Amino acid sequence: GDSVTQMEGPVTLSEEAFLTINCTYTATGYPSLFWYVQYPGEGLQLLLKATKADDKGSNKGFEATYRKETTSFHLEKGSVQVSDSAVYFCALLSGGYQKVTFGIGTKLQVIP
């Protein structure tokens, strides 16, 4: 079945550091890939998405590129801020299905 593997946190970075959160997936066919973000006490929000190979999703300075050859969708940001502190979830949705499969989540803490 479908699965998503992402690095376990927590990840602690200083403000303005470069961020990478790794995500790999297993799925049949050609899934759509997502990153969600969860701020403390809130539900998950869609951060970015990519629907086919080599697509790059981007939002709020975050980027992720759909790499079919390595089945990866790593999240990156060039300069993190304290306000980026949250839990980040990698997820996929296989074509024809409506269930999104989520990774375990990676907690990011950015310190001033």
Added chain:
Amino acid sequence: DAGVIQSPRHEVTEMGQEVTLRCKPISGHDYLFWYRQTMMRGLELLIYFNNNVPIDDSGMPEDRFSAKMPNASFSTLKIQPSEPRDSAVYFCASKPGQGTVTRGYTFGSGTRLTVV
């Protein structure tokens, strides 16, 4: 658009009591999902509905859990009787229909359930 609305935000109940969690999806969304989030197991899909019909309830942990969607604008998740291990944050999410398969979910703010 008010988003997905869940109530209550917090619920504290005693073991053995019945608990009902409520969700109002976004108008026009055909799919509704119930998730449970715990530190140990992360996000678990419990059940989802399409056009008010339950499609997959394989994630419902046991018979103590039940979910209904009597109409397009309301769903409930009930636990009877509740147990301390049911303590978690329960999220409801909704999504547009089949033709928009690449769209993600919209989540509610969750209900934090504590069973003592």
